[in-house]
Structures are given as structure tokens and as C-alpha cells.
Amino acid sequence: MTRRQVFLVIFMLFLFMGSSIGYVWSNFERTQIGYDLSQLKKEEMRLREINRKLRLDLAIQKSTKNLEAIATQKLGLRQPSPEQIIVLP
Amino acid sequence: MNVGKKKWIRFRIYLVGIFFVAGLLTILARAYQLQILEQDRLKAIARGGYVGTIKLPPKRGTIYDREGHELALSIEVGSIYAHPKRIKKKGKAARKLSRVLNERQGDVLKILNKKSPFVWIKRKIAPDQARKVAELGIDGVGVTNETRRYYPGKEIAAHLVGFTGADNQGLEGIEKKYDGLLKGPHSSLVQMRDAMGRPFAVSRPMASGHGMKDIILTIDKDIQYKAQEALRSAVNKARARAGHCLVLDPATGEILAMAVVPEFNPNIFSKHKPYQWRNRTVTDCFEPGSTMKAFLLAASLEENVVTPNTNFDCENGKYRIGNHVVHDTHKHGAMSVSDIVVHSSNIGAIKVGRKLGYSTFCKYLKNFGFGSKTGIDLLGERNGFVRAADKARTIDKATIFFGQGITTTSLQLVVAMGVIANGGKLMRPYVVKSVVDESGRTVEQTYPKMVRRVLSSETAEKVTRVLEHVVSDKGTAPKAAISGFKVAGKTGTSQKVDPNTKRYSRDKYVAIFVGFVPVDQPRLVILVVVDEPKGIAYGGIVSAPAFREIGQWSLNHLRVNPQIRLVDKRVDVQEEIKKEPQPDLVKHNDLRIKVGLLPDFRGLGMREVIKKGRSLGLKVLLVGTGLAVEQEPGPGSPIQEVHTVRVSFRPPA
Secondary structure (H helix, E strand, O other), X not given: OOHHHHHHHHHHHHHXXXXXXXXXXXXXXXXXXXXXXXHHHHHHHHHHHHHHHHHHHHHHHOOHHHHHHHHHHHOOOXXXXXXXXXXXX | OXXXXXXXXXXXXXXXXXXXXXXXXXXXXXXXXXXXXXXXXXXXXXXXXXXXEEEOOOOEOOEEOOOOOEEEEEEEEEEEEEOHHHOOOHHHHHHHHHHHHOOOHHHHHHHHOOOOOOEEEEEXXXXXXXXXXXXXXXXXXEEEEEEEXXXXXXXXXXXXXXXXOOOOOEOOHHHHHOHHHHEOOOEEEEEEEOOOOOEEEEOOOEEOOOOOEXXXXXXXHHHHHHHHHHHHHHHHHOOOOEEEEEEEEOOOOEEEEEEEEOOOOHHHHXXXXXXXXXXXXXXOEEOOHHHHHHHHHHHHHHOOOOOOOOEEEOHHHEEEEOOEEEEOOOOOOEEEHHHHHHOOOHHXXXXXXXXXXXHHHHHHHHHHXXXXXXXXXXXXXXXXXXXXXXXXXXXXXXXXXXXXXXEEEHHHHXXXXXXXXXXXXXXXXXXXXXXXXXXXXXXXXXXXXEEEEOOOHHHHHHHHHHHHHHOOOOOOOHHHOOOOOOOEEEEEEEEEEOOOOOOEEEEEEEEEEEEEEOOOOOOEEEEEEEEOOXXXXXXXXXXXXXXXXXXXXXXXHOOOOOOOOOOOHHHHHHHHHHHOOOOOOOOOHHHOOOOOEOOOOOOOEHHHHHHHHHHOOOEEEEEOOOEEEEEEOOOOOEHHHXXXXXXXXXXXX
16 A cells, blocks of 8 residues: 555545534534424413513503503593693694 | 256255345335335324324414404413322322312312312413422322413403303304404424433424414494493493493494493403393394484485474474374474474474474484394394384374384494484494404404495584584583583483383383584594483483593593684683692792783793793794793783793703
8 A cells, every 4th residue: 555545545534434423413413403492482482471461461550440540549640621732733 | 067966056046046035025015014004003103202292272362452452362371180080199189289279178179089080170270370280290180271361451341342261262242253263273282202201393383274363343442441431420320220332433433432331340251140241232222212303303304394494383392193192391382493403392303204204204214224233243233123104103103203112222323323423424333443363464354334325415414513502501411512522412311111011111211312523523423321210311411421521531532632712711721720739840939920021931841831821812932842941022021012922942951
């Protein structure tokens, strides 16, 4: 075997090893991402549900009865009479 | 090598060859069997090993009001179930469960001791409570997710929206009518599992069938709130049996509010009685009483049989028809058609009606939509009743002109008044504005639809002018007047038929007011019906104040500017200032108006400057925005010489 051939064989060996490791690594990574993805999906569903709950909460807080009570009792606001309404041009 | 040996070798070669070919064929056959014939079964077994499916609780679409506020919303909650046969120590399990669920131990044990293989322990509880149960890890007890319907506005629009049952099925109102659209599909989540059972590679939720839809109503939750509140107080004040109220946009036919008393809370609907769930605005008929005179006037003017000034003799309050005598509340002599409507004379109405003719009036009533369904997108709508000409007795042919012997639903009456308000067009009423899918795209949209033209716009205008007087001091409903706006309407007080005697009752009435505002460009038609008020039963006294309250609030809410300025503004605002101490945010001593001298406007907001300027009868020129920083002429100038004040504003730093 010439020196050149030995070199080539070693190079091929490294190439083979490298690609095998690369393959295993990508497979491993894929699985890991799969796990992460399923976690995130769960998280997404959880957050969506929380969002709905908060929307319900907001709707209860914003109910006209509530707002009117706060406006009239706490802040002392009241409905304007017609002469108090001034239309600015 | 001899021939025999050669043959032997060849034979052995063939033997080996056949052996291999047979082996190969067997393998191929088995492969064919496994890969093709039993593919489905085997695949399913394999998938069972690494694929898991999670059933998601069926969702339900949201119901919104016209501005996107939630009226009904589904939330995920936990439910606890058990397989009693699999629980070994029932007493211990019951003790643990009762502690977490805040239930009596005995009650839980009773459930666990049932013979059936599957029992619900507690349904629809808070998710963290459900998680605590799951953490107990009792064998045979499980937690599943369900959805629960919430109505954040409680009583708001409850009769219209309806409610759902324990299994998410619509039972009343919009929930029932549009159950097919609101109901979500049974969806499930498919995921791969590793050897440890942990999920990876989750797919999108798989849904069977169509997706759920959200529904947007024409209701305005603020107007609805006020309608319910005003109606409730009117019903309570009159100690009445029930009441209904409708608010309609006459230009489009959209229902802005639909209120019914007695009310109920759909979150706990089972605690109310079924008669409280009924949407009386479409399911209950009543005799409309004098409100019919508005339509009599419209028909007579359209047919040109009378003018508003034609005079009729009102017989001093007593008029005999066959064996019956018709009375008026007040004695009247000769009156114009206009006054007959304004003072609501029954005898006058009969005389106008006779000139018009019974069958012509019936034809108009049909055109106004009486006697047939309006076609609203709600369940349980009734027809109402208009007696055909050939079935009407002499007395029927007289009483119909003041609205007895004819029945109508609240909805028909408000839609018919809408015809007069919008210039003669009968609009189809509707409550569902649009249907939206999960990604927010509009799937269906309801557009305003004109059913037919009933009156010319000139006639509608003339009728409106007459109905305006009803709300004046000399009419029957001064209590319906809304300051700042011109209002038109008609009162009605009708006797109810006693179901026992089948005759008109002496003490059971329906008090009605139906009207619209503002007169020139009507935005709202409001109907208030109070059923069986005690004491004074007149529509102008019982129902009109609720009309005023709802109208005033709604016009403010819709930002409709007042049309009428008060005549003596100067006095009024001066008094207002005296009554309300000015906020001492800005401590200017000379803020108070010194007689004869121009006040200091500096430091005031635009609103106060205008208010103050007007109260002094000055013309105020405004420059810029924010707080006043400069004025021309300066403060303290003698007011007699000043006509115009120029005030500059700058936003506060």
C-alpha cells in the first residue's frame, strides 16, 4: 500500500464514522424535539384554557351591573342630562 | 469420475436448490400474509403500543353580544368518577375524597357502595380540586375533563340566550335553536409514546365532523341591562305578575334588547321554574288595547278616508253598539282624528274605523305583521290572532279599532311600530347578527331584510306628528318624555280575559307603552308591557316611565346627541354650578363668578370653560387642546363690554 492509499483509507474511515455519529445525533435530536413539542403543546392547551377562564373573569368584572355600581357609588359619576352634553365641533 | 457419482452430485445440488427455493417461498408467503392480508390488524396492535389517544372534552361555541362581550362561554372543569367494584377499602377512599371535595363522608360512601360498575362522584368541579383528587391516587377513582357553560352576565338576556344541560346540549333559547352550530365535535389528541409511556410527537387535535361556531347576537348588553332593570322596577312598583320589554333598531330590524320579568339565572337554571324560562316576548299573546289606534290612524291616512283634522262626535263618553255600551275614560264632544288618538278615545276610534271599514283595517293589520309569525330566528313564536271579517260579530267589528278582540305578541307590536318609525317599511326582526368559525372568519351574516312596504313615507310622517302629541303634557303619556329628545309613542291599557269566566276581567289589565325616539331619525323603538299591574293600570303611568328610563340611557349609550336645547340655559347652568361645588383641583380664588367681571378661565378644562362661558352668555372661541393658559380679554374685564372670549389651551406637561 502506498502512503496515498493509507491516507485514503483513513479518510474514508473518518467519513464513515462521522456520518454515523451525525445520523445518530440527528435521530436523538429529533426525539428530544418531539418531547419538547409535546410539552409545549400541553402548555399551549393549558394556556388557552387559562385564557378562556380569564375571559370569563373579565366578562364578569365588566358586566354592566358591576361597572354601574363602581361608576355611581365609588367614582360618583352619573348619566349626563341633555344640557350637560356639549357637542364639540 | 464415474457417471453414477456425477448424477449423485447433481441430485444433491438440486436437493439443496429445492430446499432453498422452498424456504424462500415460505418466507414470501408469510411476508404476504403479514404485510398484506393482516396488515390492518397488525398495524392497529403496533399502534396501540406506541400511539396514545386522549379524548378531549367536547367544546361549545361562545355567544357574544353585538360588541363582542361574552354572554355564554364554556370552560374546562374536572369531574370525578369511580368504578366501585375496583375500590378495595371503600371507607378509607370515602374519607379521603370527602376531605378534598368538601362533601359529607357518608354521602360519598353511599355513592361508592352503589352496585353499578360506573358512578359519578362529583361533576364539574374546579380544576385544582380535580388535580388534588388525582394526586390521592385511589385505585378505581378517576378524573376526567368536561366543559361547563358559564353565563357571566347572569340574568342578562337569559330568556334569549337560554341554557344548556349537563351534557352540553342546548335546552332553551339560542342555545337550543343553534345547538347544531354551537356544539363542538368530539375531538381527540393522537400522540406517540416511548417505552416509558412519555408522550412525544403530538399531532394536532383530530376532529370528527365540522368545527364549532361562535354566534354574535344583535343584543347590546348595556341596553339589555337597562331594559331589564327598568322593567323589573316597573313590574315591582306596580306589583304586577310579569312584564316584557323589547328594544328594536327600526332601520334594520335588529333586536337590541329583549327583557322578560320574571327573570332567571341560567347558571343555576334548575333552581327556577320552567314558567320563568319562557321568552314571553314571542310566546305570549295579549290584546294590544289602544296602541292599535296608532295603526288605525296610519291605515286611515294611507287610504285617504280622513285627515288628522277631520272631526268626529265622541258622544260624550257613551256609545251603544247592539247590546253593548262602549265607554271613554273622559267625556269628549266633537274631536279631530288627531285628538282622538292623542286622548285615546274609544268611541272616536270606532267612528274612524267604521269609515275605513273592518276588512280594509284587517288587511292593513296583516300588512303590519299582525296575525302571522314575524319570522324571527327564535323558537316558540306565536301567530297572534286577527278575526276574519266573515267571523266577526258587530261588537267585534267595533272593538278591534281600540285593540280588543285581537291578540298580538310583543314582538309583532314593536315591529309594527317600527314601520311607522322608519317611514313605512316592515323589517324582518332578527337576533343573530353573524356566525363565526374558530379562526374568526364569518360563516354566515344576517342582513336587514324588508318584508314589504306598508305605508308611504308621507303617511308615516303624518302619523309620527300625531304620536308626538301623545307624549306631550296634554296626551296620555307625558311620563314617557325624554328631555332633550322628541319622542313619539302610544299608550295602551287592555282588559284581560279571565280564563275562568271567559269574559273580560274587571281587575286584570295589561299596561302597554310603545314608542320611538328620536322622532326625526328614530334609533330605537321601545315597547314596555306590564302584565296585571295592581292599582292604577294605565300604560301611560305604569309602563311609560320605564320607556323613558331605557330610552335616556340607551341614547346616551349610543352617543345620540340631544336635539332640543333647553330654552333657559343660563339659569339652568347657573343653578347647576351652585348645586355642585366645583372640584378644587385648581385652586384659583377668582374661579367663582364675580358679578359684572369676566372670570379667570386659566387652569380650567375645555368643558368647564364652555360651560362657564355659556352661563355668562358669552361666545367662546377655543384654540388648541388641554388646559386653558391664556384668555383674551383678560380676567376682571367688565362683562358688559365683552361678547367674545378667546381662550388658548395647551396640553398639561
